[in-house]
Amino acid sequence: MTQPSPPAPADDATLEQVAEAVAALCARFPGAYWQELDRERRYPAEFVQAMTEGGWLGVLIPEAFGGSGLGLTVAARVLETVHACGGNAAALHAQMYVMGTLLRHGSAAQKERWLPRIARGETRLQAFGVTEPDAGTDTTSIRTTARREGDTYVIRGQKIWTSRAEHSDLMILLARTTPRDQVAKRSDGMSVFLIDMQAARGKGMEITPIRTMLNHATTAVHFDDLRIPSDALIGEEGRGFRYILDGMNAERILIAAECIGDATWFTRTSVEYARGRVVFGRPIGANQGVQFPIAEAHAHAQAARLMVCRAAGLFDAGQPCGPEANMAKYLAAEASWKAADTCLQTHGGFGFAEEYDVERKFRETRLYRVAPISSNLILAYLGEHVLGLPRSY
Numbered sequence: 001m002t003q004p005s006p007p008a009p010a011d012d013a014t015l016e017q018v019a020e021a022v023a024a025l026c027a028r029f030p031g032a033y034w035q036e037l038d039r040e041r042r043y044p045a046e047f048v049q050a051m052t053e054g055g056w057l058g059v060l061i062p063e064a065f066g067g068s069g070l071g072l073t074v075a076a077r078v079l080e081t082v083h084a085c086g087g088n089a090a091a092l093h094a095q096m097y098v099m100g101t102l103l104r105h106g107s108a109a110q111k112e113r114w115l116p117r118i119a120r121g122e123t124r125l126q127a128f129g130v131t132e133p134d135a136g137t138d139t140t141s142i143r144t145t146a147r148r149e150g151d152t153y154v155i156r157g158q159k160i161w162t163s164r165a166e167h168s169d170l171m172i173l174l175a176r177t178t179p180r181d182q183v184a185k186r187s188d189g190m191s192v193f194l195i196d197m198q199a200a201r202g203k204g205m206e207i208t209p210i211r212t213m214l215n216h217a218t219t220a221v222h223f224d225d226l227r228i229p230s231d232a233l234i235g236e237e238g239r240g241f242r243y244i245l246d247g248m249n250a251e252r253i254l255i256a257a258e259c260i261g262d263a264t265w266f267t268r269t270s271v272e273y274a275r276g277r278v279v280f281g282r283p284i285g286a287n288q289g290v291q292f293p294i295a296e297a298h299a300h301a302q303a304a305r306l307m308v309c310r311a312a313g314l315f316d317a318g319q320p321c322g323p324e325a326n327m328a329k330y331l332a333a334e335a336s337w338k339a340a341d342t343c344l345q346t347h348g349g350f351g352f353a354e355e356y357d358v359e360r361k362f363r364e365t366r367l368y369r370v371a372p373i374s375s376n377l378i379l380a381y382l383g384e385h386v387l388g389l390p391r392s393y
């Protein structure tokens with residue numbers, strides 16, 4: 001399989017221009033917009049449309065397929081900026097990294113058919129069906145099966161937390177094609193499929209929304225003998241777990257960038273409030289008990305940002321970046337949570353009021369200590385693969 005050529009390294013001036021342009025677009029979608037979506041648990045259709053028209057969703061799609069092929073460093077800056085402006089880029093990051101599975105492992109026909117449409121915004125590829133009720137952290141325990149029958153595969157099983165399934169035209173699905181007791185390694189015998197959601201809905205695939213503490217359009221998806229064409233298989237049968245792993249570094253770096261954007265938003269908001277709120281005749285920010293946690297959160301976020309930039313740079317250069325991508329995700333998720341908690345505390349009771357956006361961003365950023373991979377599992381990866389400690393799970 002030919003790999004896409006690496007993008008030219010993005011210089012600081014380019015990255016600043018990207019951030020300015022994305023911030024100008026985000027200014028059209030203020031806090032009130034995100035509050036309304038959150039209240040109604042609505043998908044950010046207008047925002048996604050505007051970002052697509054601006055060309056920002058196609059950053060990772062090569063020019064040959066209608067994207068701009070600018071690379072992960074630029075994509076990370078796009079997402080960081082959206083979050084630093086108070087928005088939420090979940091739909092964007094999903095499309096960016098889910099698309100990568102198709103880009104890296106799809107056939108020429110699959111790529112030619114779908115990537116230009118995705119780049120133009122005609123088709124959304126934002127659903128990623130991996131997690132199951134009994135297989136979250138332990139992905140190789142999945143029970144959803146794909147059974148080959150002539151020119152088709154028959155899918156049976158259940159996925160959970162499949163975000164944006166109701167708003168996506170395509171889904172990347174991981175299913176077992178060989179039973180676990182018939183493969184040499186647990187990670188063998190799984191395959192990846194590109195599911196045409198419109199064709200599948202009501203014909204063996206049902207989507208049930210799950211209401212959560214944040215507006216994430218997440219769902220459970222049931223497959224009851226859904227029949228799909230055999231050319232929906234991506235790459236080789238049985239190698240799906242490797243394909244999913246291949247995309248994980250990109251996913252971690254992009255989400256880490258969002259966490260950095262959140263931390264920036266929380267710290268800026270904390271500073272503005274702490275300078276203006278007067279208690280006992282002086283701004284609360286004049287108290288070390290208020291000021292130091294804000295400064296500390298800022299320091300943690302800046303350090304984490306360096307690791308995100310390092311990981312993205314290695315990724316774009318085609319270098320191994322597993323440790324850096326994992327450390328970036330871990331440090332950024334912890335830093336954004338620290339900044340979030342500090343921001344809420346700085347605002348006192350007003351932090352709980354919807355109109356300040358703090359409580360919404362607080363709920364949103366909390367997700368990243370759990371999903372797509374929990375902080376514990378990153379530490380387990382670092383312990384085993386980077387430090388050489390015994391496997392802990």
Ligand SMILES: Cc1cc2nc3c(=O)[nH]c(=O)nc-3n(C[C@H](O)[C@H](O)[C@H](O)COP(=O)(O)OP(=O)(O)OC[C@H]3O[C@@H](n4cnc5c(N)ncnc54)[C@H](O)[C@@H]3O)c2cc1C
Nearest residue numbers: 128129130131136137161162163216218371372374376393
């Ligand atoms: C809002 C939301 C959106 C999501 N979107 C998607 C999506 O689009 N597609 C998708 O496939 N999945 C999605 N997920 C699923 C997400 O990736 C999983 O929730 C995550 O991988 C954790 O799996 P789990 O929830 O089953 O937790 P479990 O695996 O049950 O783990 C529970 C807790 O135990 C800890 N733990 C488990 N084993 C160990 C160990 N050996 N050592 C130390 N700690 C351990 C974990 O760190 C975790 O904190 C989403 C989840 C949420 C909440």
